[in-house]
Structures are given as structure tokens and as C-alpha cells.
Amino acid sequence: MNDPRVPLPDLGVPDAGAVVGAPLPHDSAALHVAGEAAYTDDLPEPKGTLHAAIGVSPVAHGRLRAVNLDAVRAAPGVIDAIVASDIPGANDVGPIVRDDPILADGGVQFAGQPVFAVAATSADAARRAARLGRFDIEPLPAILTVEEAMAAAAFVLPPVHVARGDAAAAMARAPHRLSGTVRSGGQDHFYLEGQVALAIPCEGRTMHVHCSTQHPGEVQHMVARALGVDDHDVVVECRRMGGGFGGKETQMSLFACVAAILARRTGRAVKLRLDRDDDMRSTGKRHAFVHGYDAGYDDDGRILALDLTLASRCGFSADLSGPINDRAVFHADNAYWLPDVAIHSYRCRTNTVSDTAFRGFGGPQGMFAIEAVIDAIARATGLDPLDVRKANLYGTSERNVTPYGMTVEDNIAPGLIEHLERTSRYRERRADITAWNEASPVIRRGLALTPVKFGISFTATHYNQAGALLHVYSDGTALLNHGGTEMGQGLFTKVRQVVAQELGLAPDRVRVTASDTSKVPNASPTAASSGSDLNGMAARDAARTVRGRLAAHAARMLGCEADAVEFRDGRAIGSDRSIPFAKLARAAYLARVPLSATGFYATPKIHYDPKTLSGRPFFYFSYGAACAEVAIDTLTGEHRLLAVDILHDVGRSLNPAIDRGQIEGGFLQGWGWLAMEELVWDAKGDLRTHAPSTYKIPTSRDWPVHARVDFWPGENREATIHRSKAVGEPPFMLALAGYQALRDAVASVAGYRYAPDLDAPATDERILAAVDDLKRRMGSGA
Amino acid sequence: MPADGTDPIRFVLNGGRVDVAGVSPQTTLLTWLRDARQLTGTKEGCAEGDCGACTVVVAESRRDGTLAWKPVNACIRLLPSLDGKAVFTVESLRAPSGALHPVQQALVECHASQCGFCTPGFAMSLFGLYKNASAPSREATDDALSGNLCRCTGYRPILAAAERIGAIDAQACGATGWRGPGVAADGSRIVSGEEQLLAAQLDTLRRDETFVYEGEGRRWIAPVDADGLAAACAAHPDAHIVAGATDVGLWITKQHRDLGTIVATGAARDLALVRVGSDIIEIGAAATLADAFDALEGDYPELAEAWQRFASVPIRNAGTLGGNIANGSPIGDSMPALIALGAQVVLRGGGTVRPMPLEDYYLAYQKTARVPGEFVAAVRVPRRAGGLALRAYKLSKRRDQDISAVFAAFALLLDGDRIVSARIGCGGVAATPTRATATEAVLAGSCWTPNAAEAAAHALEREFAPIDDMRASAVYRRRALGNLMRRMWLETGASTPPATRVEQVSATW
Secondary structure (H helix, E strand, O other): OOOOOOOOOOOOOOOOOOOOOOOOOOOOHHHHHHOOOOOHHHOOOOOOOEEEEEEEOOOOOEEEEEEEOHHHHHOOOEEEEEOHHHOOOOOOOOOOOOOOOOOOOOEEOOOOOEEEEEEEOOHHHHHHHHOOOEEEEEEOOOOOOHHHHHHHOOEEEEEEEEEEOOHHHHHHHOOEEEEEEEEEOOEOOOOOOOOEEEEEEOOOOOEEEEEOOOOHHHHHHHHHHHHOOOHHHEEEEEOOOOOOOOOOOOOHHHHHHHHHHHHHHHOOOEEEEOOHHHHHHHOOOEOOEEEEEEEEEOOOOOEEEEEEEEEEEOOOOOOOHHHHHHHHHHOOOOOEOOOEEEEEEEEEOOOOOOOOOOOOOOHHHHHHHHHHHHHHHHHHHOOOHHHHHHHHEOOOOOOOEOOOOOEOOOOOHHHHHHHHHHHOOHHHHHHHHHHHHHOOOOEEEEEEEEEEEEEEOOOOHHHOEEEEEEEEOOOOOEEEEEOOOOOOOOHHHHHHHHHHHHHOOOHHHEEEOOEEOOOOOOOOOOOOOOHHHHHHHHHHHHHHHHHHHHHHHHHHHHOOOHHHOEEEOOEEEOOOOEEEHHHHHHHHHHOOOOOEEEEEEEOOOOEEEOOOOEEEOOOEEEEEEEEEEEEEEOOOOOEEEEEEEEEEOOEOOOOHHHHHHHHHHHHHHHHHHHHHOOOOEOOOOOEOOOOOOOOOOOOHHHOOOEEEEEEOOOOOOOOOHHHEOOOOOHHHHHHHHHHHHHHHHHHHHHOOOOOOOOOOOOOHHHHHHHHHHHHHHHHHOO | OOOOOEOOEEEEEOOEEEEEOEOOOOOEHHHHHHHHOOOOOOOOOOOOOOOOOOEEEEEEEOOOOOEEEEEEEHHHOEHHHHOOOEEEOHHHOOOOOOOOOHHHHHHHHOOOOOOOOOHHHHHHHHHHHHHHOOOOOHHHHHHHOOOOOOOOOOOHHHHHHHHHHHHOOHHHHOOOHHHOOOEOOOOOEOOOHHHHHHHHHHHHHOOOOOEEEEEOOEEEEEOOOHHHHHHHHHHOOOOEEEOOOOOHHHHHHOOOOOOOOEEEOOOOHHHHOEEEOOOEEEEEOOOEHHHHHHHHHHHOHHHHHHHHOEOOHHHHHHOEHHHHHHHOOOOOOOHHHHHHOOOEEEEEEOOEEEEEEHHHHEEEOOEEOOOOOEEEEEEEEEOOOOOEEEEEEEEOOOOOOEOOOEEEEEEEEEEOOEEEEEEEEEEOOOOOOEEOHHHHHHHOOOEOOHHHHHHHHHHHHHHOOOOOOOOOOHHHHHHHHHHHHHHHHHHHOOOOOOOOOHHHOOOOO
């Protein structure tokens, strides 16, 4: 491959006529563009629907002595108002640890914590009334930062240590050594649709909740607990979310419970839709981390020993902080072999909103740390950072065991990086940029190429299961329900393709319906990039069951063996005859053949010990790499992403259009995390950036003028659904290339001799400070 | 015509005439669309005009048988302000046959929706672009989408959909009548018969007397000229004067304030005029930001970037320069440049007109020289003088639709390389928009040299005592101010200017 632009062989092109692998549009695309796709807030409201709002704590930490709601209850339109003691069942929505009150009871633990809720005849009336609550709170000292929590040894969960070999001894033997600290910031999900729940009280003890959630099953469970009823008394339904990104994995439970409690008390439907400010103040975000490292390395930049501390701001409760921080540990190697290593993970308790799942789930923060270490080694050795990265990659037959003891069996990173290095013209551009920078006093360019290796599976092993329910009607149309949820990622589209392919139907003959706890029980959250891996398999299992029965019946009609019947092009095809699928369905119905089936899947091979974090937590890895070029302004710190070249591994794609969308969207969201989006709390613990006026996510102008996305031409070596790979989260971390390119541009002001002191997000202000700092260091020769 | 508040708000919604009575004048268009009309395609993402999920297109009669097509934010648009206009929501875009509009079809074909929640807003912004451009460039598309946030796609497929606008065969797509293109390939305007009919219908809704509307105990008074406005302000000295409501809208949606009586400037036709005279450009207080900036760009093309970065297209279509000035935010983006240009604000109370230098209008944090009963009538900007070196620099966390951390505008009047006078307007560094008089003094009379620039940069770094907030620290604001002075030198004084802006470089590809 001498021509750097030679296209990759395209495994993404499916067999002619195949549905799986075709770049079909999102199953709701036409509804989306027409404004006809219904989100929870768009559903027709039952007669007499009330609207709820929450009243929140104004202080970060304190003893809640009393709440006076007299003015709230007297406000126009108010029908009901509740505090913690009004909750009929459990006042808790903690997904793992029971430390997450629905409404504060006894103490308040962050500014913005829900303390009471009000139901009124309009949303406006409810929101106005919610401002009238009077709190008697005795303030207590608040811990707001990781540093303060570390000093106070305040943790939501005990620290975790993972070690292999003897890092200290290897460090002492290493020819070179360096250490440092770097921070990565939190990130608001900024799903365009905020948290919303509509609870409809039904007969007896039953309750039907429409809400925007990635985990209907958990919302069902939490609502039942809060109401003091059983799981079978509550149905939770969600056709689609207006974005989730992890922010609706656990965070919906509290609001659904509030709506359901108010609905039970008033006997009327209650809708609770947070406005943007309440949503940003009162729901969890990506964990901010402080990454401390001490590394020993050789002349070639090879890491010989690493002692890494990952301390995260978890907020006041555990939420998902345990598995998130575990995943940070699992990804602190990224794609690199770390021979002697010790990783220390601290889950810090702070008086801030409890941080939660966000695309990557700790993985980005783990990778952020090791990429910063690599960058520091490159500057110290004078090597090109890409050469240091390549020198440290996992091997394929040796140097291939992760710090947590899993053998990397599918390592395609070296070849993938080599290819991208050529197609992105990394070396030529590196030379061009270095020369250009020398002649440019104000604007500097930077370039970086970084890999991604991301483990696929829930680390909570029991979540790696899925169910599906398929009906074939007598007109030959199929209706599928599965436990996954649609948040825009195209899951319903992909699963529809899988089922259509199994039944030989056009995709529009298969309808995927709203996630519904009364159809598929105990479904796992749609998270961990696992949606199509799990639900695609479960749906295929259901489809194969129905297909088998239809094949048996078709065989009788066609006069052939059942296993000779093929389903394609809307027909069942025997040896030399065929019948339309609809006709077969009708005949099977009349012959009393069951045309409904459930399907199930449990991911094989995975096992791991959550105490020692060792084993095989992941079924496989998804890989990718990005090469990014940026420009910075050394007078103002302004920066711009100029170009990105991405080579990403989606296995054999189920739908290349959707996969490309995940790659591009994930990349730019990652760029937002690393280069733009800054959450700012004041000294009292109040979030100052709680609306898009102050919290800036990327706009269209931030998409780089040069952008190229290619798929790595390989299928999943594991037997996943059609040998595809998960794609939801891994591309997020491709944005590390952009952040490393910013570091590269900053480093240019001091002849690339020092690693910049640059935390993320790399705002204009931080870049200018890093530039000024390097100029000073160069001036002083330090 | 009754002026007792019983007259309904009259406008055209998705092609059909509607009369609205009884609802509070504080009602936003978005709330009314969703709650009263069950038109739920228009979404609320932020209720502050920052995300664009609520984008609709408002068409206004140009009084020549054509319409001006303007995407605006429904979430902060007050319902009575639509009186006499036409509103199009996403539900109206499909052709009568049910076919998607070509911009919608392009979004589908380019895989430009994922979660779909922002998508109706993008469809409407693209429809607005389609009505105002024939084959938009990437730059023009980014401008048109500057008020729309998407969290899923990374925007690439949306940009790809916009690229198709130039290739749309409207007839073949069934995009006829008002749904058809607005601009031909040669730049000429395309006006369908349906558009002419609609314009004529809007002309019949035009009022010749003050529109007084009451609902839920609150009153909206919209005079049709400046004299009427003066009378209304005099009669209701404690009324809130509202122009585009791009800030006042947030008082309603975020602070839940009861504004009582509102006097609206938007219907005062003579107040919306921009007059370019021989000595001054006079911009009426009701002229939209978009119209005002167009007028100023003629004399001052250096301000184009600042105007382009002022909020978003939907905000510039609704907000007014007069409102931005009257509101007096310390981070308002028009004032530093206008102060540097020596603009005057014109206050009117009853029949009395009171001009004053813009910088004198701002007394203290959110306190201005306007007294009750007065309103901002106009801004007067001097025509360009020869020898002017002008730059306006905005620093913000994001290039588009963001509020300045620092804004600095430098206007040096040069005679050869001697600085005859210097005016520097700054925002984000003090409690009000302000002049940097100490730095101006350093520059005035000296030669425009690196040393002078450096001395001025030092002075500017020390001139103000800015605060730390979520947009930037005081340290950054001071440091950046000085560096912007250095940039000014490099761009206007250096013999071989180096690249000074990240926008000037492209990838090494």
C-alpha cells in the first residue's frame, strides 16, 4: 500500500439483496424531519393531567431542619405538594447502593438536590410555586473538589487497587522517570430532550409511566418500590428518547417516582418535565478526574513501570460510580502494554450532584491518563509522540495481557495505526507543521494520532443478557419488541434489519415498538454500547423460532424438507416453488401454528471477580484511531479543529450509515468534552453553567472542514450478531487525538521540549495559560 | 378598531388565519403551539433561544407583494408580537401530497437525524436558508445553523443535507408555492403566486392604530409609530418596554416574572428604519440586529465577523440593536464597537429627544441614563472617516452563539503612522460596556509602532478590574485584552502581518 490514499477493501458492502449491512435510514427518520416523531412530552395528555415541578436545596450541604410549603400550597393552581415523609414506599433510587433519596430527608447533600415536589394545573403554575418553598437548613461544611475529598478521605465507595508485577521495583530500575498530574473535566449530557415522565394512575395499585429512559426496567422497579407496590403493578414505556448518552440510564428514576407518587396521591395523570436549568442542576454528569502518574521508561519511550492514581468526583452518592471507576481502571492501559503497573482508584464523595454514566463510562478518563503519560514521555525523550505510542502497543502473541489479567486476543491496533499513519500522511504533515510553526509567531498548528481500544460488555456480568418478543400477524407483517431503548443510536433500525433478514422480509414489514416492561421483563439498560449486540441476538433468536415453525409449515405446502426452506424477498422458497410470506403466515395461522415467540441471549465467555477486578470482563474489544490537526492562537488561546482522519473498527457493519453517524457524533461529542465544554461551580457549590447560554457544546462550525471516516476491514472474531462490533461509545475517545493535537500545538512554543500543563477541557483560557507557562519555562531553561 | 384590549392577535399559522384572544400576552409562541394547538413538532430544548429545537419561520410582508422569511426561536417569542405576520412550523413543510419538503428529504437521505429531537428545528433553519440562498456555502450554512444545537450527529450529515440545497429540483419534489425556492441561481428573488397572496393577506392585517391586547389581566400595547410609542411610554412610565424579547423572553421563561403592562416597539414602523445620511447612519431602535448590521457593514466591513458572531441568525432576526443597547448588559456585543465608533444613543421622552454619547448612557451595572417614560429611539453612528484603522475582537468559549468573555474594539484614526485619535470600546471587563480612556491616552498623538502598541497593551491590561465568572477569570480577561491590542498592531500596523487568526489557516491536507 504505497499510495497513502488507497481505499480500504470494503467489507461493509453486504451481499446483494441483504438487509443486514445495508445503509438504511433510521427507522424514524421521516418522522423526525416532519416533527411527527412523538417524545414523551408530545403524547396526548389524559384529561386533567397535572404538571409537576421540584423544589431544590439552595445549599450544598446542611441539616434540613424543616421545610415550609404553606406558600407553595397556597399558590395559584397548586393541587398537591410532597416532601420525603409523603413517599408511601422507599425513599431511594440508588441503582446499586441505597444512598440516593428521591427527596432529601434529614440532610441536603448538594445545591440543586430535590427537597419537595409540587403538582399544579399547569407547568408554569408548578414552576412558580416551586420557588416558594421555605427551607430551614443548618449549613455544614461542604466538600466540593476531588482534592478536598482526598484530603478528608471522603469516598462514596472504598478505593480499589489493581496491580501487576512490582511497579515500585521496576520504577527504581527504569533508566528514566517522570511524574505529573493532569485533570479532566466533567461533562453535561445535554441531551436535547430533558428528563420527562408522565405517570398515569390506573386501576387498583397499577401505574403506567411514559418516560425518557435508557432503563425502563429499573424505572419500573424504582417506581414500584417508591409506591410500595410490586413490579407487576407498574408498566414503564418509552418509544424514544431525545438523546440519552448515559444521562438517562439511572437519572430518570427520581423524576418518574415523583410523578408516580403525585399521580397516586391525586388520582390524576402527572407530568414532570424538567426545564433545562433544573435538569442541568439536578442530574448527574460525567465524572471529573484528577489523574496522577509516576512512570518509568526507557530510551525508546517504552513504559517499564507505571503508578497511576485515578481520583474522581462522584458527587454525594454512589450511583454508578463503582462500575464507572472500574471501567476507568480497565481502560488506563488503552492499547498499551504496561508490564509493571499499579493503579489506584479513588471514588470521592463531594457535595455536588451525583455523577453518572456518560458515553464511555469511565473509559475516556482512563485513556486520558495514559495518553497524557505517553505525551509526557515523548516530550522528555524528544521522540515523536506517535513513535512512543507505537512502541508501547500491545503485542499479538506476547506483551498482550491487560493489567486486569485479560489476554488481548484480537489486537488489531498496530495494523490499524500503521494504515491510518499512511492514509492521514502523518509523517509528511508532521514535517510541514513543524516547519510552518517555526515561521508563525502567533498561530501554531498541532497534530496527533491516537488509538482507542475499548472493552465491550457490561462489567456487571448479569446485565449481559437480553430478551425479545416477536409476533407475526396473519397478514405477514411482523412486530418486534425487545428490551433495548432507542435514544437516536439506531438500535431499532439495526434490530429491524436483523429480523427482516431472518424472515426474508423488506424492513418495512417489521415494526419495532416502544420499549415496554410489560413485554420484555427485567431488561438491562441500553448502555455499554451493547444495545445491538444483545438485542440483535435476542431478536434473531425469536425470529429463528418463528421462522422454524413457518419453515415446517411451508415445507408441507411446498413439498420439501423444512431445512430446505429459504426466506428471502418476501417469500418462502422451497426447491423450485415459493409462496409469498403473507400467504404462508395466513396459512400457518389457519393451521394453528403459533406465530409469536420470545428470544433470549446471554453473552458467553465473560467472567470476572469484582473484588480484584481480574478476569475477562469483556467479550471483545472495539478499536479505532484518529489523526487530528488543530490550530491555536498563542495570543488568546483560541483554537480550532482543522482536520480529522478516522479509521474505526465496527466489525462487519450492520448498518454503515448508522455506524458512521455514531463515529462522527461520538468524535465531536468527545471534542466537546476535551476542548469546549466547561462546567463551573462557584465557591458555594452552585453550578454556574446550567443552560446553553453558559455551557457551550459544539455547533456545526466545529465540525472540521477536512474529515474522513473509514471502517477497518475486519469482522468481529467473536460470534456477535452478524460479526458486527459495538459502536456507541468507542468513537467518543477518538477525540483524544484532537486534545493531544492541542497539546502538540502548545508544545511548539517551547520547541517541543516540554509537555504542556494543560487540563481538559482545553478552553481558550487554559491554552493561553499553558502557552505562557511554556514560554516562561523555556525562558528560564527549567 | 377597538383599543380596549378586546381585539385579538391576528396572524397566519401554517397558511391559515388565526385570531387569538384571552391568553396572556406573556405567552410564548412555543407554549401556545404545543399546548393550545397540539403542534408538538416544535420542541423546547432550553427555553432561552440557545438550542434551536423550537425554530419556526416567520414571514413578514415587505409591502411589495413579497415576504421576508426569518427563522426565529418560538420559545422566547411573545405571541402578540406575531400580530400581522405569518408563522410556519415544521408541520407545514410537507407538500399537500404528503411528500416531505426537499430540505426534509435531504436530511433523511443524508442520515442527518439520530435522536431526532433537534431535527425539526434544523429542518426549519434549513427551510429558512432555502428561502434565502440558492446554493449556500459551508460558511453560509454554519451561519444559518448557528442557533441550532445537535448532540448526536456531529453535524456532518446536516451539513451534507444543506449542500444539496443548490441541487434541489423543486418542481420534481413538489415544493411549489410558498414551499418553493426563494432565490434563483443568479441571486434574483423567486416569488410564487402563493407568496404574493400571503403577502397581500398580511397587508390586510396591518394596523394603523396602536394595538392594545389584554389577556389574563396583562396588557400589551404596540404603537405603530414613534409618536405613538412616545405617548404610550409617557402614559405608562412603569411599563416594560419590549423590542425583540430575546432577553425579556428569558425573564418570563426562566425567572417567571410578571411583566405587567408591556409596551412593544416592534410594530412602530418608522422606528424600524435605517437611514444612511451623509454624516451619520441612524438606526431606529426597532430595526432588527440583522438589518442594523447590514447597514453598518457597508461603512465598517471590519465589523462583519463581530456581527456574524453576535448570537445566532434566529436571534438576530428577532432582536434589535436598540434593545441590545437599551438593555445595557455589560456583555452586550454591540456596544463596544459602537462606542469605539463614537456612536450616540438617542433617547426620547414625550416630544423631547435627548442624544448622548453611548458610553455616557451606562451609569452602573444594569443602570442607564434612561428615565421612566423615555425610550431608546435610535442609535447614530458616524459615517466612516478616512484613515481609520478598525478592529473588533470577541473572545468567547465558542465561536458561534456565545456571550463574550472579552470584547474589545479599537478605532484608531491615523494620519500616516501618527495616531490622531484613539477610541477603544470594551465589554466583559467592567460593570458596563465602557471606553478604555487611559489606554486611548497612551496611544493618542503617538506613532503607530510596535512600541506604542506594546505600551498600549500594558496600559490596557491594567485599565480594568474585571471579575472571575463562568466565562473567564479576571487574569485571563486582562491578559487577553493586552494581547488583543498586540493583535491589533500585527493586523493593522505590521508591514508583513503574520497569521493572527485560527480561521486563517486550513489543514495541511
